Amino acid sequence: MSYRRKHTAQTFITNALALLFIFLFIYAGLSKLIGMSVFKDQLSQVPLTTQAAPFLAWAIPTVEVLVVVLLLWPSLRRWGFFSFLGLMLVFTGYLIYTLYFSPYTPCSCGGVISGLSWRSHILFNLFFIGLAVLAILLVPSKSLEKQQ
Template identity: 45%
Template sequence: MLRKLVLEIICLLFILLFAYTAASKFLDYENFRAVIGQSPIITRFAPALAIAVPVVEIIIALLLSIPPYRRLGLYASFAIMVLFTTYIIVLVTFAEKIPCSCGGVISRLSWTEHLYFNIFFVLLALLGMWLHTKQPNDPPVKNRFIHGLTN
């Protein structure tokens, strides 16, 4: 019972995080695109990433909100948070000018606070993956790559 409640809370936190940041990026799309265009690491990919990142965040939020796909959503949450955290570490380590392309109130965090925030969510995703056990109603996974990730 407690396991299920904690898992529900973790999923809800990720749904809120991804829905909020995706909406924020779409609502201020021009600014988001401009800021990621200033990034020394991803400049050439900025136009594609300006659409892809919030779309992926929405997809992950949807996966987490549909119980049979929750496991895949937790793995995707972990993966994207690791990517975001790695990006922050690389930026802070190697970049002179560090633009923040995060949405809403998250963009007001310092880079150190942002790093801690991301690490917290990486750990939360790990806890969610650990708590989630394969349910009988989980959809069968045909793709070997995804199958390897979810087993």
């Protein structure tokens, strides 16, 4: 495959993944903001997040929106993919902790995602973690772009 075709395919895939991640975080962030009081109450019922619940209730959707901003700009997209991956790893760790170690397992997710079982939600997150790794591997770094 020629470099031009390979580069076009990589660009298409990374743009599609960025768009998918943008939709996911816009949806998740808006769901949390719209249901802020419920989200904060649910965070306060998990021992790991009880003390920080008021802060986290605002910080999490804010960070999700900031990741969306990174993903929107092609020059910042690589940082956006790394940020998306980091958040998904943290969210998945929180789900695993809550499922196996918390006496209370609230679902602080919004909309359609709240209909998933805990294990399905973990699998959902793992799928998106895999896509984020793929995006990071495909998005060209600035140093590689300059060499070609």
